[in-house]
Amino acid sequence: xxxxxxxxxxxxxxxxxxxxxxxxxxxxELVALLGMSGSGxxxxxxIIAGLEAPDSGTVHFHGTDATEIKVRERRVGFVFxxxxxxxxxxxxxxxxxxxxxxxxASRPSKLDIARRVHELLKLVQLDSMATRLxxxxxxxxxxxxxxxxxxxxxxxxxxxxxxxxxxxxKVRAELxxxxxRLHDELHITSVFVTHDQEEALxxxxxxxxxxxxxxxxxxxxxxVYHHPATPFVYxxxxxxxLFHGRVEDGHVTIDGTPLGVGDATVQRNGGSKxxxxxxxxxxxxxxxxxxxxxxEFRATVAHINSAGPKVKLDLITEWGGPVLAEIDHERFAxxxxxxGHRVFxxxxxxxxxxVYQI
Amino acid sequence: MALAPAMAPQQVxxxxxxxxxxxxxxxxxxxxxxxxxxxxxxxxxFLPLVAVFSNAFAQGARVFLDAISEHDALSAIRLTLMTAxxxxxxxxxxxxxxxxxxxxxxxxxxxxxxxxIDLPFAxxxxxxxxxxxxxFGTEGWxxxxxxxxxxxxxxxxxxxxxxxxxxxxxxxxxxxxPVMQAYGNEExxxxxxxxxxxxxxxxxxxxxxxxxxxxxxxxxxxxxxxxEFGAVSVVSGKISGLTxxxxxxxxxLYNSYELAAAFAxxxxxxxxxxxxxxxxxxxxxxxxxDLSEREDPATExxxx
Numbered sequence: 001x002x003x004x005x006x007x008x009x010x011x012x013x014x015x016x017x018x019x020x021x022x023x024x025x026x027x028x029e030l031v032a033l034l035g036m037s038g039s040g041x042x043x044x045x046x047i048i049a050g051l052e053a054p055d056s057g058t059v060h061f062h063g064t065d066a067t068e069i070k071v072r073e074r075r076v077g078f079v080f081x082x083x084x085x086x087x088x089x090x091x092x093x094x095x096x097x098x099x100x101x102x103x104x105a106s107r108p109s110k111l112d113i114a115r116r117v118h119e120l121l122k123l124v125q126l127d128s129m130a131t132r133l134x135x136x137x138x139x140x141x142x143x144x145x146x147x148x149x150x151x152x153x154x155x156x157x158x159x160x161x162x163x164x165x166x167x168x169x170k171v172r173a174e175l176x177x178x179x180x181r182l183h184d185e186l187h188i189t190s191v192f193v194t195h196d197q198e199e200a201l202x203x204x205x206x207x208x209x210x211x212x213x214x215x216x217x218x219x220x221x222x223x224v225y226h227h228p229a230t231p232f233v234y235x236x237x238x239x240x241x242l243f244h245g246r247v248e249d250g251h252v253t254i255d256g257t258p259l260g261v262g263d264a265t266v267q268r269n270g271g272s273k274x275x276x277x278x279x280x281x282x283x284x285x286x287x288x289x290x291x292x293x294x295x296e297f298r299a300t301v302a303h304i305n306s307a308g309p310k311v312k313l314d315l316i317t318e319w320g321g322p323v324l325a326e327i328d329h330e331r332f333a334x335x336x337x338x339x340g341h342r343v344f345x346x347x348x349x350x351x352x353x354x355v356y357q358i
Numbered sequence: 359m360a361l362a363p364a365m366a367p368q369q370v371x372x373x374x375x376x377x378x379x380x381x382x383x384x385x386x387x388x389x390x391x392x393x394x395x396x397x398x399x400x401x402x403x404f405l406p407l408v409a410v411f412s413n414a415f416a417q418g419a420r421v422f423l424d425a426i427s428e429h430d431a432l433s434a435i436r437l438t439l440m441t442a443x444x445x446x447x448x449x450x451x452x453x454x455x456x457x458x459x460x461x462x463x464x465x466x467x468x469x470x471x472x473x474x475i476d477l478p479f480a481x482x483x484x485x486x487x488x489x490x491x492x493x494f495g496t497e498g499w500x501x502x503x504x505x506x507x508x509x510x511x512x513x514x515x516x517x518x519x520x521x522x523x524x525x526x527x528x529x530x531x532x533x534x535x536p537v538m539q540a541y542g543n544e545e546x547x548x549x550x551x552x553x554x555x556x557x558x559x560x561x562x563x564x565x566x567x568x569x570x571x572x573x574x575x576x577x578x579x580x581x582x583x584x585x586e587f588g589a590v591s592v593v594s595g596k597i598s599g600l601t602x603x604x605x606x607x608x609x610x611l612y613n614s615y616e617l618a619a620a621f622a623x624x625x626x627x628x629x630x631x632x633x634x635x636x637x638x639x640x641x642x643x644x645x646x647x648d649l650s651e652r653e654d655p656a657t658e659x660x661x662x
Contacts, residue, residue, distance in 0.1 A: 051547055071550050078551040084544035088566045098552035101562070153552060 001062045001156040001189055002027045005050060008057035010043055014194045017043040018054070027062075028187040030180070032200035032333060035210035036236075041193045042161055044083075044210070048191065049159050049231035050074045055090040063157065077150030077188075079160040083142045085134040092130040096122055120148040123182070140171040147179075151186075159209075162190035164199060176203055176338075188256040197237050201225060209233050212253040225343050231354050241323050243278040248353055252276055254319050280351045287313065289335060296346040299323060301339055306332065313337070391478040392491035407628065414625035416617045425619035426626065434607035434623070437515065441590075441603060445523040449579050453530025454572075458564075460531075461538030462546070472535075475528050483525050489594025491519050494651040513595035518603060526582045533575030537568050574641045581634040585627060 001345070003025040010018040018040045019318045033041040045051040048059055058067045063263060066074060085094050095117045099108055108116065119129040124144035134142055143163065150158060163179065164172040172241040180203055183190055194200050200207045201221040202332035209216040211233070216236075217229040235242065245254040288296070299315035306312075311332040315323040325345060328336075335344070374605050383391075411626040425431060440502060456475060479484065481609055494511040495501045502513060511517045545567065549559040565572075587605040605628055611620035 022397055049551060051551070072553045072555065075549075076551060078548070079542055080548060082544065084548040086545055086548070097549070097562070099555070101549070101552065101558045102553040149548075149552070 002060075003157055003189060003191065004063075005044070005048065006049060006058050006059040006060070008044065008054045008059070010040075010047065010052065010054050014178075016213050018047070021057075021210075021213070021215055023208060023215065023218065025189060025191055027189055030183050030192075030203065030205045032196070032204035032207045033191060033209050033210060034197060034200040034236075036195055038212075038215040039210040041195075041210050045159050045161055045191060045193050048157075049078050051078070075153065075156050077153065077155030077158040079143075079146045079150050079158070079163055081162040081165055083134070083146040083166075085142060085149070085297045087134050087147055089132050090133060091121070091126060091137070092117055092133065094145055095148045095152050099148065102153075103110060110259045116152065116154045117148075120152055124148045124153075138171075139167050140175055143167065143175060147182075151188075156189070158188050158190040158253060160190065162194060163192055164196075165194075173197075179203065197356050202236070211236070214255045228279075228352065231277055231279070234352065239282050239324060241280045241282065243280070243321065245276050245278060247274040247353070252278060252353060254317075254321070274355045277354045278351050279322075279354075280347055282312070282324045283350070284308070284348050285323070285327075286323040286346045286348050287325055287327055287331070287335065287337075288346065289358065291344050292346065299343055299345050301337055301341045301343060315343070317345075375547060410621060410625050410628050411447050413617065414620035416621075421618050422622045422625075425616075425622035427620070430602070430607065430624060432621070433599045434604045435626070437438055437518070437602070438584050438604040440515075441522050442580055444519045445526055446580050446581045448523050449527045449530050450570050450572075450576060452527055453532075453534055453575060453579075456531045457538050458536035460535050462543050465596050475531050483521075483586065483588030486524050487521050487589035488522070490589070490593050494520075512583055512593055512599070513601060515601065517593035518590050518601060521593045522583050522586050525586050525589050526579050529582060530572070531578035533571050533578070534568055538564075539570035541567050570641055570644055574638060575640070576578035577634055577637050581631060584630055588656055 001291055004021075004022050005021060008018050008021045009016075010143075011055070016145070021040070021044060023044075033044060035041045038052070043052060047054050050069065051061075054067070058065050062065060086097065096113050099113045099116065102108075118127060118130070121130055126141060126144055126148070129137065129141065129145075134145065137145065143166075147163075161229065164175055176199060199330075201224075204221060205226050206218060207221055208218045211232045216300065216332075217224050217233045219227075219229075223232060225237050228237060234240055243254055245252050247253075297317060299317045301313055302316050303314035305310065305314075306329070310326040311329055313325045315325055319325055323345065335343075361410070424437075457472065462474060480522050491512055492498050493500060494504060494517065496512075497504060498512075501512070509516075511520065545563050546559055549563045554562065584603075585605055586603075587609070590603050591606050594603070594606055596602055596606050596610060598607065602610055602622055605626070608623045608627070611617075611623065
């Protein structure tokens, strides 16, 4: 079932949590709402669930307006950040809850409930824990119980609030892959909220980047990573070098030094002098010991970190700004780089330049 | 060194040394403080307790039994039980509603409501009684209207029930508000998303979570309702056999020099207090077991 939100606005007192947000999630899609805390992502999720009412705007499920439908009739599965398991009930009773509270007419028989619950517990690999209390489970197990409980009522959409937020890094990575497989099996339309870009990029079909109550960009993970639409997305996703410069007749200079980005696509709004912000990812920089064509700038190696899949270089540019570059180990060995060496840094691809008029 | 035995925990890490934790006092000081506390306890709590029971049985069990099975005594016991049976459920309903509203919703005047709940704690019970006399007495605001409709509140059972309810109404709410606030409403939200109606959510999620706090509140409320003297003595008119509750009846007996009977009834009230204390202790035990379970997710969140 598809989800669509149209022009949602929501404020809490003076704080604007959502400012005219529109979004469409296709049937069977797994979408991530990515943003920092306070970006409005959780509020949006709660509005979709019906736990919060928007000040204006509408929520549509499968094309029909569901804004007025009460939370208990929306048939959504919601996994809370801290799971919100019923602490006085066993794992079995937690999962069975949604079935037990159904109106008598549609409530399954005791036997059917038991069968369904055990099916779900097998799905989340917790069948042996059915009689335990939530307090006797680890964080990852609680998370899976919360998921089984949400799935018990056969929801048409699944909403997850920071599903891995309270887990340690290793369990988090495991659960993430497991959830992706589960989604591929069940094909249930899912939206999850996260502040972890890696999580969003790895898990989601599409990523919605949010900032200060607005949607910055919606797109596939590779699209938002490689073609960020706004300066915010650029900075938010992955490490990035940020340069403040000027554009003069299509050439970008920083403090009078030409950056040497050559034919960088500069959107020009008329006028010959413009302020520019240039973004370059560390892996987009090539490092050489000698100049090679002019499309480069000079820098000094300030620090080297070679522990990891790539070698990370902290460089200081001629104009004094710090720049981070990542090169592979082979290249590093060839260059025999050491602290204090003077090098030439060349953008491998066209950097993204955002231009403002002065 | 005399320090050694008392310092046992420190000795594990510093064998033979005189080092002690900064917050630990020397044994002589600890002994003195404990002695003061125990002496105080004995004089003001234990001694009176012994006195009540020894006086009650001073003239033998026979006299004791006669005293508590007399017509007026039975009537006082009945009236006390009846008053509690009305006041406690009323305050239970009120306490649940008030604590639910305060813990789960944001609304204007919340602070005022919380302050008002404490009003009966702040006002002397005698004044509470007087308020009801001024309201419902023959010279009071609604008294004339009531008497013209043949409704008797002051110097009658309704007045006793009303004033007892007033005096005891903070107890359940006061117990429940912090418990409900601590639990938050995530579990309630989870229940709603899963399709539970408001009533199902309350019965299956909210109530089980606060059950120990609730029982605790009921027990304390009940103890106070049965023991209330000040307000009741003002509104009841102290008619032995008609409007005298147990505490009032004790006073009546005492004033007419029937000491053995007075202490016999007093010993019943004291027993109630002891039972209450034991029940309270047991509940505190069960609820702290629940609380320690509850801390789990919080610590985990902290660790992550």
